[in-house]
Amino acid sequence: MTTGYPPTGNLQPDPMPYPLDQLAERGDAQARALVLRDRTLTFGELRERVSLLAGWLADRFDHGQRIATWAAKGELTCLMPLAAARAGVVHVPINPLLKRAQVAHILEDSGSAGLIATPARLKSLQVGDAADSCELVSEEDIFPMAVDHGRSLKPSSHDPADLAAILYTSGSTGRPKGVMLSHANLWLGAVSVAHYLGMASDDVTLAVLPLSFDYGQSQLLSTWYAGGCAVPLDYLFPKDVAKACAKHRVTTLAAVPPLWVQLCEIEWSEDASRSMRRITNSGGALTPELITSLRGIFPKTRIFPMYGLTEAFRSTFLDPDLVMEHPTSMGTAIPFAEILVIDDQGKIAEPGAEGELVHCGPLVAQGYWNDSKRTAERFRPAPVASAYGGTAVWSGDRVRRDANGLLYFVGRRDAMIKSSGNRISPHEIESAAMATNLVAEAVAIGVPDYALGQAIHLVLRAKSAEEAGVETKLKRLLARELPNFMQPHAIHWRETMPINPNGKIDRAALAKELGA
Missing domain, CATH: 3.30.300.30 (ANL, C-terminal domain)
Structure with missing residues (x-):
């Protein structure tokens, strides 16, 4: 896998990827790492729980087997990305909002050897939804069994190129497809985000997005890379988000445009907004009107508009200092990403001209699980102009780059x-x-x-x-x-x-x- 970086002149932080589970080792042992409903885990306790869960997984499943989780935010869903990586199994997080038909497809397509889910979700499955070889385990039983099992695994030395997770994302022409992500993909994604957001060990991230998405997982992984604290929240009403921001003195909040619309329609107390250092957006563009509303609520907070796709994690971000002047821009490439605009002749598009966004570099995923045809359509050789070479993600999104290097979204080729x-x-x-x-x-x-x-x-x-x-x-x-x-x-x-x-x-x- 490519780990060299193009001579762009941009600051590129620590390019060496490590096994994903080593994120648990980043923070001070006494510092807060994870705030759950009933207790708070320090980084020392986080390491212990990850080690126990990893030990149980490693003894229960073979190396490389896929293990799915289908549950709301909690200790299991927060720790599983690291524990599965340490155990050498492949994590398949399933969106808790999905119904049994979509879950049955994911279990069959991934060939999952195990499904850990809430009792109610397990009960909703019908005969044939999970293969006989897929072990069904209640979320309530996992940690008691792991503690009784008593085996802890130390930080791993897995090859960073090994497969760590499969994230299922919808496609325009069929059922969800599984994007294969390596330890290096996820590790360098966490490094990149923590770097350009300027995160630190005293940051507190409110994780409101689903952990089954790359943007959702980034809430945890980038925070832990910085040694900060994550607070997972499954909210019922927008006001629950504001209350949690005040209660936990949240410094970092990630959301998608529809949630930002809802959050701009409620009252924010000074306690809820005062500690906010940064807010981030992806999953759709912020409108100028929405940016103005956010600036009214968070006058001193840095706003980070971002663009990404599961196949390459994250591609661009807009410098907060440019948001008011260029509110519709996608910004420029994030660290570890090379973003090219390629015209219909396969060459770099001229400034102002429309072309396809092509993402090159070590954040590019390994393709679609068990789907060579669709992999070949989206994951293709990088353009000749690429400093990285290798495989690139041809996004299908049409963009243009202005004379100052800022990118602007034009439209989509597919019907998503x-x-x-x-x-x-x-x-x-x-x-x-x-x-x-x-x-x-x-x-x-x-x-x-x-x-x-x-x-x-x-x-x-x-x-x-x-x-x-x-x-x-x-x-x-x-x-x-x-x-x-x-x-x-x-x-x-x-x-x-x-x-x-x-x-x-x-x-x-x-x-x-x-x-x-």
Whole structure:
């Protein structure tokens, strides 16, 4: 794997990757590392718990086997990334919002040898959702068993290029695909983020994002790299976030645009905002209006707009000093990333010209698990102009770079819907609608929405125009099969669908009609 760095002149921190589990060794033993609901773990206690969990995993599963977790934020989901890495197994975190159908796909696709989940989630599984060879373990039993087992594993010496995790992300043409991340990918991602955010050992990060996403895991990993403290929070209402910021004197808060919209609509006490040093955004662009609102709440806080993709962790960030002057910019490359704008002829695009964003360097993932076809489509040789060479991620996103080197987003090549910070496959929603046997044709489209980023509009042709209560039945079945963030916000019925010259449903015409 490439660990050299292009001569960009940018400060590049500590380029040597280490086994991911060594993040537990970063902080002072007496310093706070993790604030749970019922207790706080120091870094010394964090190391002990990671060692115990790793020992149990190593004796229970073979090296390289995939172990999935499906649970809300807590000790298990926070420690598992490090414990699995130390034990030499591959962690597969599953979004707790997913329903059994998506979970069954992830378990089958990853070939998971074990699933650790809450009792209620385990109970929701049906026969055949997990293979007979997949051991089902209740989250409540894990640490008692690990303590009784009594075996601790010391920090590992695994090859940083070894596979450490598989993160499942939606694709535009099918079911979620697993992005393979190495120890080095995750370690250098933590180093990079901690560096450009300027994090320190006295920082407190409120982790409100799901830990099944790379942006969510970064809340923990970058904080622990800096020796700081993480506070995981599953919130019900936006005001819960503000209360937690005041209670824990939070210095770092990461969110996606829909959550920032909600947070800007509530009252923030001085106690809640006073300690905030930085806020970060990814999963969609901040609008100038939203930036102005955030500046009103956090007048002295540094705002970091960022752009990333699971296949390469994070690609760019905008210097907070430039946010008010260039509010729509994606910024420039983060440490350890080389970001090129490539035109249709495969050359570096001229300043101001549109091209494809191509990410090169050691943050590039190892491809898609068990999917050589889609890996070959997205992970391709780096452009000739790359200082890194090797494999690059061709994002499919269209961007332009101005004369000052700042990047600006233009549009997407694929049909992905981004709603509430989630990347959603239209195909997955359409397949679920078709599986109800209530519709003959289905098209899911993302329509711009201030609060959501994009709202999901589902255009349908019914099988039978005479059948009563079709929409009610459809909504009930979709609620059973799809997680909340995939539920359509609007349903449109058509007697016929528009057809393009190729004889296919004209998605572009429908999108234009809906204002997408």
